[in-house]
Each structure stands twice: as C-alpha cells, then as structure tokens.
Amino acid sequence: MDVNEFDFELPDELIAQTPLKDRTASRLLVMNKVTGKIEHRQFPDLIQYLNEGDVLVLNDTKVIPARLYGTKEDTGAKIELLLLREETNHTWEALVKPAKRIKVGSEIIFGDGKLKGTCIEELTEGRRRIQFSFSGIFHEILDELGQMPLPPYIQEQLEEKDRYQTVYAKNIGSAAAPTAGLHFTEELLQQIKESGVHIVYITLHVGLGTFRPVSVDKVEEHTMHAEFYQLTEEAAKVINEAKENGNKIIGVGTTSVRTLETIAHKYGKIEASSGWTDIFIYPGFQYKAIDSLVTNFHLPKSTLVMLVSAFAGKENVLNAYETAVKERYRFFSFGDAMLLI
Template identity: 60%
Template sequence: MQLDLNNLQTKDFYYDLPKELIAQTPVEPRDVSRLLTLNKKTGEIAHCHFHDITDWLHPGDCLVLNDSRVLPARIYGIKEDTGARVEFLLLTNQGNDTWEVLCKPGKKAKIGTHFSFGDGLLKAEVIDVHDDGNRIVKFSYAGSFFSILDQIGQMPLPPYIKTKLKDQERYQTVYSKEVGSAAAPTAGLHFTKELLEKVKAMGVKVEFVTLHVGLGTFRPVTADKVVDHKMHSEHYYLPQSTADVINETKKSGNRVIAVGTTSCRTLESVAAKEGCIKESEGWTDIFIYPGFQFKVLDGLITNFHLPESTLIMLVSAFAGYDHIMNAYKVAVQEKYRFFSFGDAMFIY
C-alpha cells in the first residue's frame, strides 16, 4: 500500500487481532518466547525462539537496553475524613515528595483533601488539579518512600492484562535498576541473565540508558490524522560510557541495536537534541512515525504492539510500513502472543 506521508491516518495502522492472542501471563523461562525476525530491506521473515537471538547478532554489535525499573505504583487507601476508598496510580515524580497521580474516583480528590495508605504508612495531600484531571499530591511518611511502596503498592499492569501476576518480578527486566517507570520496557523481559552473558561472550557490547516509561505509552491515538496526536513526555538519561561505546560501534561500521522502543526513543532523542550521541539528560516527547529519518538505530528488538498505537507507527517508520503490516499479519496467522507478555520481533 502506498502511504501518503503528508496525510498519515491513524486508521492506516489498524490490524485485526483476535483477543485470545493477547498474552495474559509471561512464559517460563523468559527466553523461550518466540522470535519473528524481519529484514527491513527485503521484508524477509523467519521464525525461531528468543534464545536464538545469538544467531542474529554479530561480534562488534552494541545492544542498548533500558535499565528503568517499574514502580509498584498502584496504591489503595482511604479519604481521611470519610473513610471512602480511593486508588492512586503514581505517574511522574516531580521531586520533593510531590507526584502527579491518576486518582479514582477523581471527584473525591479536591485540593486540600487528605488521604491515607497502608494503615497510615503513607499520607497524601492534594495540592493541585490538572486540566486532564490528574492530581498533584504531596506525600508524607517516615523512612524510605520506595521501601513503603514495595510494601503496599501493586504493579500497574496494562489494562489488557486481566490475569493477576503471581510474581511481581516477572514484570521487571532482569537488569532493571533505576526506579521510576509506570510500565515495563517490555522488549527486555525476554532476556535472562544467562542469555545476556552469552551475548557478551560472543563479542556483543551491552550498554544501558534509562527512560522512565509513562502511562502515556498506553494512551490511544484518538486523532484521525497522525500529526495531530500529542505525545506524552518521559524522562531519560544517557550516560557518557554508553555514548562512547555507541560512537565507537558506529565508527567501526558495526550495528547499534536498541532493545525496545524506549531505548530507541532515547537514542534518537539525544541525536536530535545534541546533534550527536553524548551524555544527555532531559525530557523527550519525540514522536516517530513513517517519514522519520533515523540517525542512530541499525536494529531493533521489540514486542508486538497495539493496533493504531504510536509504537506500531514507530516500528513502521523503522522497518517500512508494508513490511511491518505484513509481519503482523503473519504473526497473527502463526498465532504469536501479543503485547507486554507476548513474543518478540527482531528488525535488522
């Protein structure tokens, strides 16, 4: 299909997905998930398992992983004056124990309202209300905020996952370190520590960036025209050590491969902002869709994304629209598992 890059429609990125293909639980072990490989030049597709990724990597390649760790960001409590039940979802840390949160029911959370969580372990006061209904709250507590969250919080699984997660660590990558995401960078869920060691042993460099995934990741694109969609903003950090390895990799003619769309967005954001890859920290609302010119990426390991989402637009920009829509059609026919706990794709 010939895409009109000047008039991209959200409906161009629709595909039909049977509900039973939406993965509800992770596979064990992590690296036995299936892997569809896609050649972005030819559109050629092959099928294997994720632990076969070593067959597709070359010595000298650089894998860039997002080491962000998911907060147990869903907390349940009460309104202090009435005892009414309330649910908070922590979205963005604004510093000084102040957070942007999604509150249910919202009408209970007016400015000045006080809430209590975990039998008083954590208390909150609403100090502002945003136009979109999100609240800004100030927390008070004794001890460590993140330790308390570990005690009382639950993982904010995506809305399409209906099955309760038995082990919360299965919604974390094995290399997660920097706490701050409201959702997992799910492409990395397929790696085991053993597989990463095997990758390193074959001469592939493994480097890290941090991008704290916001819930805007799951926000549907409601605009008819792609260009009218407003992207959410997420905080990232690219260390100098990672920048040095990426630059060395590019200079020697080897490939830089992002593990996940979050790593991809970090790399391309830094390249756009700085004009090169160097240590950088800030907020990005980069929106990648067909017509985008990639400056850093040579390969991408990713999951299968929702129809009409910004993420399927990103992979279409990287691999070519027709190649991606065909690959998704094949994945549905072959009954791959989709979304966060689903199977993986390697675009090269």
C-alpha cells in the same frame, strides 16, 4: 496521516495474560526491514543475528509498584492512584480514579494510615499532583502497599513482581516495564557478551504515554508526554566507536530507541546527556541512531506500532502483524518478540 492506517485485527486470546516460566522461551519473528522477508525463530536465536563489535542497547529503568489503592479521608470513597512521576519533596504526578472526587485539599489514606496523600494541584486528563506524608522510607512503604502497574489489557494477577521487571533493572522510576527486555536472562546476556557484542545501558523512565491511547484522528495531532532519560559518557563512547567502525546499533525496545533518537537528533551524534523527551516517531521520521530493533507486538493504532512502522515500513510491519496473528504469536507486554534487521 490517518490513525486507522495502523489498525489490525487481533483476537483477544492472543493477548498474553501471564509471563512464560522461562523468559527466553518466547518466539522471535525476524523481519528484514527492506524486503519484508520473515523468519520464525526462538528468542535465544537473536544471538545469530548479532556480529562481533555490534552494540545492544538496553533500558535499565526499574518499575516501581506504582498502583496504590486507598480511601478518601472524609467520605471513605475508594480511590486508585497510579504514580507517574516523582517531583520534589515527596510530591508525585499521579493518575487518579475517579479523578472527579479528588480536588485540591482532598486527602487519601493508604494502608490504615501508613501513607497519606494530599492533592495540591489538579492537572488535566485525570492527573493530580499529590504530596505524600509518612514515617520511614517511602520506597519501602511503596513496596509494601503498592502493586505493579500492569497494563489494562492484562486481567490476570501477577504472582511474582519480578516478572514485570527486566533482570538488569536498576534505576527506579518507571510506571511500566520496557517489555522488550523481559525476554533476556543473565545467561543469555552473558552469551551475547562472550560473542563479542557490546552491551550498554541507557535509562528512560516510562510514564503516562504507555497507558495513553491515541485519541485523535490524524497521527500528526497526537502529543506525547515527556519522559526522563539519561545516557552516560561510557555508553556514548561505546556506541560512537561502533558506528565509526561500521558496526550495528541494536535498540532493545521502543524506549531505548526513543532515547537514542532524541539524542542523535538533538546533537547530530550520540552524546552523554540527560533530560526530558516527548519525541513522537511515526512514518516519515528519519532514523539516525539505530540499525536494528528488538521489540514486542504492540496495540493496534498505538504510537508504538507507528514507531516500528517508521523503521521498517508500514506495509511490512502490518504484514508481519498479520502473519503473527495467523501463526498464533503472543501479543503485548508478556508476549513474543520481533527482530527488525
């Protein structure tokens, strides 16, 4: 399958650079995954497509201010780090720019010495294993020195860090936000609960894959980076009971979907578990866990467009994207949303 089959024309001015003041003010394109029929709604209308007993599955990962700017201790060269994954003993896997300047033993100074990083291993694709030394609490220092790791297509500065965080973000560990969840407010979530819909939380820490374009010609040759996920006994119970009762499971965002489908394909049902997933979902994939999907509009030729196409059909999805462009929907992380039913 050729990667170019998932390409589409997108004017630059439709890439949302800043979040809307009101999280729920975004538009909602609703598409029937079987017929391809499209409706144009507002995001709070989502509640009209949910029934009592259905389950809305949200990813409660919390983004860390993972972008650090420092200098190489011996030369003063400017170095940028994007923290990707915490390992042990204050050691992190990080994406480094320019990577060629950082070898094993290289030391990087941040915040006039409040934080020091030492490269202990060179990895592939510009990644390095960095060991940090500091006085105090690491995440407090990171809050002070780090910046939110906005995707490269966002050029504007983010005035409020919390706007790149879901209102239910809880478990620290992501290098990027699960952006489909940015549309929810506490008030909307409460309305959904009061309508009899169950809300459960899973965790998937978003890593390098979010920033990594597909660089091969054939879809099947692309490799996903592994990301950590966790699903509790309580969440598994609610999802399984809903499935047994014939209710729908609605995944909010591709990260929730990848977590649920990883578990369903591994165990044959939803079970409490944690681990690492590098699942790659593209057309031909058989969905086992979700019935509906809430998602944003994604980059051309991205693994996320492929995942959505596997769920609702490539022709339907590309037609929906073409319609969204004509109707001037806002795209990507701070953009509008889709509901696939």
